[in-house]
Amino acid sequence: MTAVMQGVRVLEVAEHTFVPAASALLADWGADVIKIEHVERGDAMRGLAASGTVDIPSDVHVLFEHSNRGKRSLALDLTSPEGLDIVYKLAATADVFLTNKLPLVRTKLKVTLDDIRAQNPNIIYVRGTGQGERGPEADRGAYDYLAFWMRSGAALGATAADAAVVNGPPGPGFGDSIGALTIAGGIMGALFHRERTGEATTVDVSLLSAGLYTMGQAVALSMLTKKPWQGPPSGHRSNPLVGSYQTKDGRSLAFSCLQAGLYWGPACAAIGRPELATDPRFADHGALMANKMEASEILAAEFASRDLDEWKERLADFPGQWTVVQHTLEAAADAQSIANGYVQELENAAGVPFHLSAAPVQFNEEAHHPRRAPDFNEHAEEILGELGLDFDAVLDLKVRGIVA
Structure with missing residues (x-):
C-alpha cells in the first residue's frame, strides 16, 4: 500500500462522525492520528446504541469503527492544567490539529488557533463546524441531518413535489461522511501548500458548506432561474429512458x-x-x-x-446506460466492488470480524486496508511514553484522574 500520508501526525480533539471520519481517512492513507477522548465517557459515539430504526450490535460498533479506524486513543481531562499541558506537548509534535469544538468551547478549553499555534507555529489548524466559523450561528451545533441534509436544499431535492413528508437522508452519517472527505482533501491541500511555501494555514469545513457544494449545480440553476430546486412530482418523467x-x-x-x-x-x-x-x-x-x-x-x-x-x-x-437498483448488501458484493477492493474485512479489538467501506481514493492502483478503531484510552502509556513520561508519572496522572 502506498502510504501517502506517512510521516504526518494528526492531533484530534473531536467526536461523533463528521470530523473524526476525516482523520480516519488520513489514517487509512498512513497518517499517525492521536485521538484525544473525554477522560470518563470517551467519544460520545462509543455510547450510541441505535441509528434510525436499526440497533447497533453490541459485539462490534461499526459506526464508531467507520470514523475512528487506524487511530490511537488517549483519554484526558482537558479541563485540568496537566491534561492541557499534554495536549500542548502533543501539538508541538503534530502537523495537523483537528477539532469540532465550537468557538466558545475552544476558548474555554484553551485550544483556540492562537493557543495551539503558540505551541507549534507550523501546525495546520482545522475546524469542522455545523454552519460555519462566522455568522450569528457560529456557536450553534448541528448534525448532518439538519445542516447538511435539511438546510442545504438536499432534502427537498430528494423529495417529490407532491410528497406529504420530506425525505430523510439515505443512511446514517451520510452528510458527515461527505463532509469528512472534504475535510481530508482540505488538509492534504494545506499540507501541500505548507510544503511548497512554508505557510501553515487554517482549514474550515462546515456541514452546511459541504451540503451546498454537493447541491452546487442545483443551487446555481436556482440562483439563475430564481426558482427553488424541488424534486419532480411522483411519476414524472422527462425522458422515458x-x-x-x-x-x-x-x-x-x-x-x-x-x-x-x-x-x-x-x-x-x-x-x-x-x-x-x-x-x-x-x-x-x-x-x-x-x-x-x-x-x-x-x-x-x-x-x-x-x-x-x-x-x-x-x-x-x-x-445504453443502466444498472440494477441495489441494496447495501448487494453493493458490497458487487463484482466491481470486489475487484477494486471497495469494501474490506477486518477485526475489532475483541477479534470480531466485520466489514467497512474502504477509503474511496486509491494510490498506485492499490486498495487501502483499514485498521481497527482503538479501544478507549488504549494507547495512553504508548503516547505519553513518547513524550518522555515514565511509568510512575503516568500512574500518577491516572490516579489523579487526568488520564483515564
Missing part, C-alpha cells in the same frame, strides 16, 4: 440514457418489442419526447412482466 422501472419480482432497474432517440431502438429490441422503434409516435427523438409518457407506460408494463434475472440477461448487450 431516464429513471427506474419495477420488475415482476419487485426489484428495480435504473436507466440514464440521456440520448433517448439513440437508444430507443436497442431498448425496444431488448424488451422484445422491435416494432416500437419505427412506431410513428417514437420514430425519432422529437416524436419520442412528445410522447414520452406513452413510451414510459409501455416500458413500465414490459419491465413488470419479467423477473430481474431475466432482465439482466436481456439487457446484457444493451448499449
